[in-house]
Amino acid sequence: MATIDALTPERILEATEEVLRRHGPAKATVVDVARALGVSHGSVYRHFRTKTALREAVTQRWLDRTSMALSGVVAGSEPPGTRLRRWLAELFAAKRRKVGDDPELFATYMVLVGESSAVVNRHRADLTGQLARIIHEGLERGEFAPAGASPEVLARAVFDATGRFHDPAYAREWAEPGIDAEFTALVDLVLRGLAAP
Amino acid sequence: MATIDALTPERILEATEEVLRRHGPAKATVVDVARALGVSHGSVYRHFRTKTALREAVTQRWLDRTSMALSGVVAGSEPPGTRLRRWLAELFAAKRRKVGDDPELFATYMVLVGESSAVVNRHRADLTGQLARIIHEGLERGEFAPAGASPEVLARAVFDATGRFHDPAYAREWAEPGIDAEFTALVDLVLRGLAAP
DNA sequence: CAACTGACAAAAATTGAAATCTGTCATCTG
DNA sequence: CAGATGACAGATTTCAATTTTTGTCAGTTG
Structure with missing residues (x-):
């Protein structure tokens, strides 16, 4: 589980792309990305500063x-x-x-x-x-x-x-x-x- | 007075250009233009439909x-x-x-x-x-x-x-x-x- | 009576209070 | 103890109430 689910920049980018595709740049939020990944938004900020x-x-x-x-x-x-x-x-x-x-x-x-x-x-x-x-x-x-x-x-x-x-x-x-x-x-x-x- | 002050399209355009220059396209209103000409805004609409x-x-x-x-x-x-x-x-x-x-x-x-x-x-x-x-x-x-x-x-x-x-x-x-x-x-x-x- | 006015309805913009979001960090957990 | 969490402050966005603007037109004026 640890290896498969490891939160990598790559996985975050994948999820962000999907969220952007669905909601567009105006509506997409970091919380949406975190939700898509099943983590808290604080974890996303560990990999991307902003x-x-x-x-x-x-x-x-x-x-x-x-x-x-x-x-x-x-x-x-x-x-x-x-x-x-x-x-x-x-x-x-x-x-x-x-x-x-x-x-x-x-x-x-x-x-x-x-x-x-x-x-x-x-x-x-x-x-x-x-x-x-x-x-x-x-x-x-x-x-x-x-x-x-x-x-x-x-x-x-x-x-x-x-x-x-x-x-x-x-x-x-x-x-x-x-x-x-x-x-x-x-x-x-x-x-x-x-x-x- | 009537001739000099006649409200012509030309005079309206002059005034509108001045109002646009001062206020910009976002703030300029037809009432501003009318005020600059000393007429009511209804008179401006007599010469320009919109x-x-x-x-x-x-x-x-x-x-x-x-x-x-x-x-x-x-x-x-x-x-x-x-x-x-x-x-x-x-x-x-x-x-x-x-x-x-x-x-x-x-x-x-x-x-x-x-x-x-x-x-x-x-x-x-x-x-x-x-x-x-x-x-x-x-x-x-x-x-x-x-x-x-x-x-x-x-x-x-x-x-x-x-x-x-x-x-x-x-x-x-x-x-x-x-x-x-x-x-x-x-x-x-x-x-x-x-x-x- | 031709040109102008200003009251008016509908549309659009502004405002300000409430809700949401961003980014941080002390704390937790496996 | 590396990595994740979620409470939090400040910034930003949303939404509805209010104000302003647009465009019309019946009535006024010279």
Whole structure:
């Protein structure tokens, strides 16, 4: 019993995610999480200093699942241009899935965005880092050519340029008709901006 | 007296703008506007059906001032690439000035954005229309080259790509250090995407 | 009689008291 | 004695009563 029921951070995160999914960020309480685990709320505070820390840890895990899925595209063997296009499409698809399938966790994520949480900054850094890896390879192979710009700066520019298709502030627009055509037009423009003549 | 004091839509808009500037969108009331004009609030409703219509009319006027200033750039005689760059820089500068100088009217504008008001859509259409004019000329002259895309589609792509530097949702970031370098990097990328090889 | 007023109903915002929640810690328990 | 508990203070949220605001319109005024 002791081993199976041991109260670990992992189990707490699992329960918190479930509670957030059910109640949303506005209604979920630490007492709810404790109740779901069959412990007192004091025990939860033994593992997470504040409710905010708990929310951030859950969101980080949730965002990291996306980063990990995308890192598969970065590591692919296709030409960088193709990989970049695929990576952007998968990011867009992943974000859309997140709003659709997990609206309450998405709302939690948006709360952290509003607070400029470090978790969100980290996620952005993760993603631009992946972009920079693809762009770096493209520059090395001569497939990409912009002179005088580092992969990091270009990655940031590409990330900013495509914000409408991954920034949660725009989530409402992701269901509008024509959004896919607009995505394609924008990605075409960006890829042309990177490509060697 | 009758002529000078005539209650016109124009005078009401003037007074409303002043009241909004002083109290902000959350506190400004129609009675405040009426008081500022020395009339009863019933008289204000004779010219504007609802408070929302009043807010929208004020915001439209305020946004139109920006559109008009930018249309000067569209009509310029420089090469389209230069004009496009200048136009984007002026849009960014204008939006930054608006947040800085008129925070309460900017907040009013953001309320309309949140409500997906027709005024905001119109403003966006105005701006992408101006972009399309510049791009159309660039294509005609052979300075721009993307195959198979209309000026309208390209304009929309350029507008979306630069959202971080004109969309009010990002206003908080416009004061961060390094923002100008990021703006330049993004505009360079976009212009490269449009340019003929 | 065209423009304006102000009393009014319905809707929305504000207030303040009660209830709930967060985070701490002295105490308990296996 | 490591880990868990639950009573507690202070912060935050909820809820209902009250006030303010919106929008209308019958009546007033120049």
